[in-house]
Amino acid sequence: MQRTIKDVARHTGLSPSTVSRVLNRSGYVSPDTLRRVEEAVVELGYRPNWLARGLKGKPSNLIGLIIPDISNTYYTAVAQALVDALRAKDYEAVLCVNNEDPRIDLHYLQILQQKRVDGILYAHPSHGSNSAFVRELALGGLPIVELNRQREGDLLDSALADNRQGAYLMTQYLLRYGHRRIGLILGESDLTTGGNRLEGYRNALSEAEVVGDPALVRMGSFSRAHGEAATRALLALSQPPTVIFAGSNRILMGCLAVLAERGLVVPEDMSVVAFDNSEWLSIWRPPITAVDVAIDAMAGLAVDLLLHRIADAGAERKPVTYLLSTSIVERGSVAQVAAAPLAPASG
Amino acid sequence: MQRTIKDVARHTGLSPSTVSRVLNRSGYVSPDTLRRVEEAVVELGYRPNWLARGLKGKPSNLIGLIIPDISNTYYTAVAQALVDALRAKDYEAVLCVNNEDPRIDLHYLQILQQKRVDGILYAHPSHGSNSAFVRELALGGLPIVELNRQREGDLLDSALADNRQGAYLMTQYLLRYGHRRIGLILGESDLTTGGNRLEGYRNALSEAEVVGDPALVRMGSFSRAHGEAATRALLALSQPPTVIFAGSNRILMGCLAVLAERGLVVPEDMSVVAFDNSEWLSIWRPPITAVDVAIDAMAGLAVDLLLHRIADAGAERKPVTYLLSTSIVERGSVAQVAAAPLAPASG
């Protein structure tokens, strides 16, 4: 069995209370006692039982991390950054992958509550909603920070990419390259990652006084399958777009697969850009221009927000939303097309 | 605050013991009592405190998952499969990413011990070794299953890909296509994923009575950087290989990047194959032929092994090693080269 605080107490001839005081650096302890306890700890290989500690209302230093999909390189990068940020603060993550399924999501929310995690980093599933339970948890005092997708902005802190800005910037960029018919493939419009990107796209178009063609916008899901279907649909238009803006790396995969299948060459036959940056985009031929989200910054902020909430548990604070600015990583997948430039071309 | 078993007891006019009995379905309880308790549980929104339960020696239903790198699509797929397999058995994973750093690895091992996880799924870092501590934990009764990489086969159960067979099959396949100079890029040779793949390669060559050229084998690390460096080295040989066998998806990225940079076309100028299958390999142009590891099966077995160990805690059992057979996913990245076939070509 594991050593307990009693073993250490016996070994040093002290009481459990004193040992505890040393371990927690709380209260007065004589230098000699301190030394003796520390020696005994090493000698016995004692390691405190976190469960018992947690029972006394101490934090578990466990954070629930709920993400929709871990085979998606975007969430993978998010998870990596979060785990690193958490470790730096001596927290660990309980990994919960809801597979975009609200029932699995609910299951995990309940489990995390039972496991007494100190807080939850939450990217909700794309459809269905456990809003009621999430709010109940939050109101019950469990800090929850929304990640990447926002639904309870009135109640919870959030750390999100500025999707509107990202799509806006990219659309402007494409306009500068002469593109006027910009195909946009996105996922669910009721997700902030769907709705806000659509807004950004529309804003850029209308600012440039380009009339948007509804047929060029294909909402669906952030999946490879939708990327394929939507690309086929765009190609089948009597007036196809000159560029396809893929709304996620999954969608991009579907898009590229269909273009390859049709023997279309990027960017000569069709320009392609994407939301979300991934390692393989840079070695693709041609390398794919993409909207880059500052994932590390997002993770850092999300963790900070959460730990602050945990620290001043009781305090009433207005929910905060951090919007992380995005940038365009320019590569070689956009061709200049013949059209009167709206503004001096930037490159 | 959270509801406790006492709240439920008070609410029903029963004792905590009885409520506990209902909750655990242990001992005799009258139908009426059962109903009353269940109603109260729902009404009060009571949810058992796992910490307190764990303190009484009950399992935490938490499994530590230590993997070296979560931005690698291979480990991502492994993690996904494991989390799904665990959830099916009502376990959750504490995600620990050691970034191939033995010190972070040790930190996590200690944390997991403190957090009283029921077991650990362990892919050790590529260098350095916490062997002593791992063995101490295992001997102390904490079930640990080695995953993907094996180092303590004499003591721990393991679930691994049959790396020897995978490399062997792929090398045979390349030989059938007439290749005689097969460049092999691998990571650390003291990893099972390095050493065993090398063996498989060599076995296939010697069986075919092809004399291996040591200059064609580049051991290093399973990183993109090594993939790049090794590819450059191979291309610089006075007699370069006709095919490059990339020992992981990371290495493959480096390899493809260098080939692109040199303007070499796959497979006309250079054939390319890889160990580890990834989604993007299938949409690459040309799609890349690869050794596929049955990751879902591996995850399932690893979880089974671990849960069995947990179930019959005390029982002495010989350590078991599961070797998962691999297969070749044939795509379009290998060209036939002029050489006397060793056997009838298969495709």
Place this chain on the structure above:
DNA sequence: TTGAAAGCGATACCAC
């Protein structure tokens, strides 16, 4: 500066 004792939430043994 240290120790005794209560208690966190749940379980399990033993009476009743």
Place this chain on the structure above:
DNA sequence: GTGGTATCGCTTTCAA
């Protein structure tokens, strides 16, 4: 069938 009661490992008053 059900209710006390001790207990798990640790923290935390409160006395000494």
